[in-house]
Amino acid sequence: MILLWGLPGDGPLRAVHAVLRSRHEPVCLLDQHAIAAMALDLFVGSTVHGTLQLSDDVVALEAITAVYARPYDVRQLPALQDAGPLAPLWRHGLALDDCLQAWVEVTPALVINRPSAMASNGSKPYQAAILRAAGLDVPDTLVTTDPNAALAFRELYGSVVYKSISGVRSIVSRLGPEHQGRLADISNCPTQFQQYVAGTDYRVHVVGDTVFAAEILSEADDYRYAGRSGHSIDIRACTLEPDLAKRCRRLAAELDLPFAGIDLRRTPEGRWYCFEVNPSPGFTFYQEATGQKIAEAVASLLAGG
Amino acid sequence: MLVVFASARDAIAQAIVSAWAPWDAALCSPADLSTPGWRHYVGAPEAAAAVIAGQIMPATAITGVLTRFPAVQPEMLADIDSADRDYVASEMTAFLIAFLSALPCRVLNRPSAGALSGPAWRPEQWLRAAARVGIPVRTRQRSVRLNAPAETEVDVAVELTVIGHRVFGALEAPLACWARSLAQAAGVGLLGLGFTRQASGFALATVDPSPDLNAPDRLDAAREFLLFGAKGIRP
Numbered sequence: 024m025i026l027l028w029g030l031p032g033d034g035p036l037r038a039v040h041a042v043l044r045s046r047h048e049p050v051c052l053l054d055q056h057a058i059a060a061m062a063l064d065l066f067v068g069s070t071v072h073g074t075l076q077l078s079d080d081v082v083a084l085e086a087i088t089a090v091y092a093r094p095y096d097v098r099q100l101p102a103l104q105d106a107g108p109l110a111p112l113w114r115h116g117l118a119l120d121d122c123l124q125a126w127v128e129v130t131p132a133l134v135i136n137r138p139s140a141m142a143s144n145g146s147k148p149y150q151a152a153i154l155r156a157a158g159l160d161v162p163d164t165l166v167t168t169d170p171n172a173a174l175a176f177r178e179l180y181g182s183v184v185y186k187s188i189s190g191v192r193s194i195v196s197r198l199g200p201e202h203q204g205r206l207a208d209i210s211n212c213p214t215q216f217q218q219y220v221a222g223t224d225y226r227v228h229v230v231g232d233t234v235f236a237a238e239i240l241s242e243a244d245d246y247r248y249a250g251r252s253g254h255s256i257d258i259r260a261c262t263l264e265p266d267l268a269k270r271c272r273r274l275a276a277e278l279d280l281p282f283a284g285i286d287l288r289r290t291p292e293g294r295w296y297c298f299e300v301n302p303s304p305g306f307t308f309y310q311e312a313t314g315q316k317i318a319e320a321v322a323s324l325l326a327g328g
Numbered sequence: 329m330l331v332v333f334a335s336a337r338d339a340i341a342q343a344i345v346s347a348w349a350p351w352d353a354a355l356c357s358p359a360d361l362s363t364p365g366w367r368h369y370v371g372a373p374e375a376a377a378a379v380i381a382g383q384i385m386p387a388t389a390i391t392g393v394l395t396r397f398p399a400v401q402p403e404m405l406a407d408i409d410s411a412d413r414d415y416v417a418s419e420m421t422a423f424l425i426a427f428l429s430a431l432p433c434r435v436l437n438r439p440s441a442g443a444l445s446g447p448a449w450r451p452e453q454w455l456r457a458a459a460r461v462g463i464p465v466r467t468r469q470r471s472v473r474l475n476a477p478a479e480t481e482v483d484v485a486v487e488l489t490v491i492g493h494r495v496f497g498a499l500e501a502p503l504a505c506w507a508r509s510l511a512q513a514a515g516v517g518l519l520g521l522g523f524t525r526q527a528s529g530f531a532l533a534t535v536d537p538s539p540d541l542n543a544p545d546r547l548d549a550a551r552e553f554l555l556f557g558a559k560g561i562r563p
Contacts, residue, residue, distance in 0.1 A: 067452040068467030142441035148426035164370040189422035213423040
């Protein structure tokens with residue numbers, strides 16, 4: 024049995040679900056909207072076992088061979104928002120989420136991806152150190168509360184970008200003269216600055232041993248928000264050099280991520296930089312643009328094929 | 329300098345700093361991260377700088393770290409605008425994970441990707457890690473359903489604290505050996521363990537990667553570990 028955990032409207036979850044159903048794989052959906060009807064009994068000691076009661080099914084945990092986990096923050100679910108933090112449903116939602124998180128950490132099933140493996144993405148400079156240790160080039164990075172250090176860093180590289188340190192999503196922006204007046208604010212909170220690397224962006228999805236690469240053509244500093252900044256974006260499937268593809272596979276394996284989205288940039292001189300590894304890639308954005316069969320690959324991995 | 333990273337309101341942390349005063353100890357709270365001078369260069373830890381007790385210093389001047397919180401909490405940031413506290417707490421936590429991970433000195437416990445004070449493991453992960461190294465464990469049961477009563481507390485018969493290679497508590501064999509082996513498997517120098525008594529003998533029931541160091545002998549052991557290494561010999 025393959026368990027999909029999340030919201031049925033989530034693009035990646037929906038895409039993988041559709042492939043699994045079309046292949047008649049045994050699959051069940053843990054729809055977070057139906058959290059009130061769910062129950063979980065988990066036993067962990069020398070073995071791991073238990074039962075998961077869904078709204079229309081009861082599943083033995085030991086019968087689950089693979090999990091695709093894309094849960095949303097339960098506190099943001101409409102049902103919990105309506106109920107409020109003092110309601111039994113709120114406590115139930117948090118307890119169920121915590122118990123499921125515990126189970127996916129210890130189950131022998133294949134999990135895409137375990138929370139502990141995803142955690143490195145919660146500290147970008149921490150993950151960057153791992154990327155460097157894995158032999159990948161990462162842009163020189165400074166995290167500081169010192170405006171003078173930030174200015175000296177920009178002086179050194181000519182152009183730098185700033186972005187959040189944590190997993191909180193932020194728009195990558197170039198540090199310009201218009202920020203000069205606000206630079207003193209960084210003394211309130213450490214801020215991450217990174218050498219600006221000119222070049223072409225690539226998104227590489229590693230699914231088990233399969234590598235899908237896409238070239239992203241955009242003039243935006245952060246192509247994910249190209250439309251907002253008035254820039255165009257063009258995404259095309261491409262093939263990586265075998266050595267680079269091998270390094271991407273190895274990196275995902277070292278991070279214990281069966282499925283990873285790796286952000287690379289190739290400079291005009293042909294040097295590759297790695298920016299980060301996304302442990303829960305919203306791959307449908309790239310799949311729709313390139314026609315790459317990423318959902319099929321994820322489904323195959325889950326099905327053990 | 330020994331640095332204790334803790335909430336400014338952490339009375340135990342303040343007591344530790346006082347006890348370690350002869351060895352040049354200072355408290356660093358999240359509010360200290362809202363001070364100009366912190367620098368962390370990825371891949372160049374020797375160039376890092378910290379602001380401890382109001383003084384900017386090279387990170388290499390820090391000779392040992394004890395961390396007493398798994399994450400910076402918004403409520404620790406009274407001087408930050410309330411609308412920004414959640415974000416700033418996340419950013420400070422992410423910064424400290426990178427900064428403390430890169431320090432060349434000893435850190436109790438060195439951060440993991442998910443927590444400042446060691447592995448961000450749930451109780452079930454600790455039990456599975458213990459079972460893998462041959463420690464008998466008490467099966468943990470969770471039963472989650474709407475309107476179900478809260479879980480009952482586990483009765484712990486024996487509590488142990490691992491600090492480096494030393495183990496404190498009721499040292500009934502082979503508990504100390506088990507405690508050391510779990511700490512080693514988890515890669516931590518500081519660990520609290522609680523064992524229950526079952527018909528077949530002791531079984532591990534609870535684990536705390538940030539146990540209190542509330543006795544002079546434990547404080548001494550932690551200080552010696554930070555300054556001189558696991559066996560009291562400077563490595």
